[in-house]
Amino acid sequence: MNVLRNREGFTLLELLIAVVLSVILMAAIYSTYYSQQKSYLVQEQVAAMQQNLRAAMFYMEREIRIAGCDPTRKAGADITTASVNSLRFTADTDGDEALTTITYSLYTGADGIQKLGRDTGGGNVAVADYIEVLNFVYLDQDGAMLDDGGGNVTVADNIAKIRSIQVTVVARAGREDHTYTDTSDYYNQHDLVNPILAAPNDHYRRMLLSTNIKCRNLGL
Secondary structure (H helix, E strand, O other): OOOOOOOOOOOHHHHHHHHHHHHHHHHHHHHHHHHHHHHHHHHHHHHHHHHHHHHHHHHHHHHHOOOOOOOOOOOOOOEEEEOOOOEEEEEOOOOOOOOEEEEEEEEEOOOOOEEEEEEOOOOOEEEEEOEEEEEEEEEOOOOOEOOOOOOOEOOHHHHOOOOEEEEEEEEEOOOOOOOOOOOOOEOOOOOOOOOOEOOOOOOOOEEEEEEEEEOOOOOO
16 A cells, blocks of 8 residues: 655745736736726727717708708798707708708707707707717808808808808717826817817717718708
8 A cells, every 4th residue: 555655735935926826817817808898898988979970960961951941932941040059940841831840959868968959849859869069160152151250150141141061079978988088179170270179188088070061952
């Protein structure tokens, strides 16, 4: 019968080395997991912002393009309010001389989230969440700005000269990222001196999207 003669086991030093190596290995695994998780959350936030921006632009571009649609020339469809952060216009899309009024503006919902709202007379309906800036620039047929110096078009004669509208939207992420600080200024395409949103210097990620919409029914 064989009997084990070495019953000394592990020394304290060997145990300490094993513990240290285990801690290093676990730290490396956690660091890799944390990095991947952080990258996933950032990508998720960016994807959500892109989706909000695309939804906002899709609806506005489609409907602003038909502003002033009046096939019978009897309904009186036109742009009725042209301000720097809201737009109201009418259209008769089916030729029955009954106008549909559409307003785009920002509002804060019951959940405290700022949204892009679409109002056809029954109150705002959310088009996109976490929209921080909605900016309109009104242009005549030559691409010149029509405003009173503050971005608004208040003179009826100037409203009648609107042929295209530049829309700029800034969306914000729904959650803060404390490893990121937003130090960027945000501008529309026509004024690169005065930002539509000065650098927030906070921990939210933001994205800007701008487009120029030709109002094909105006000036006919």
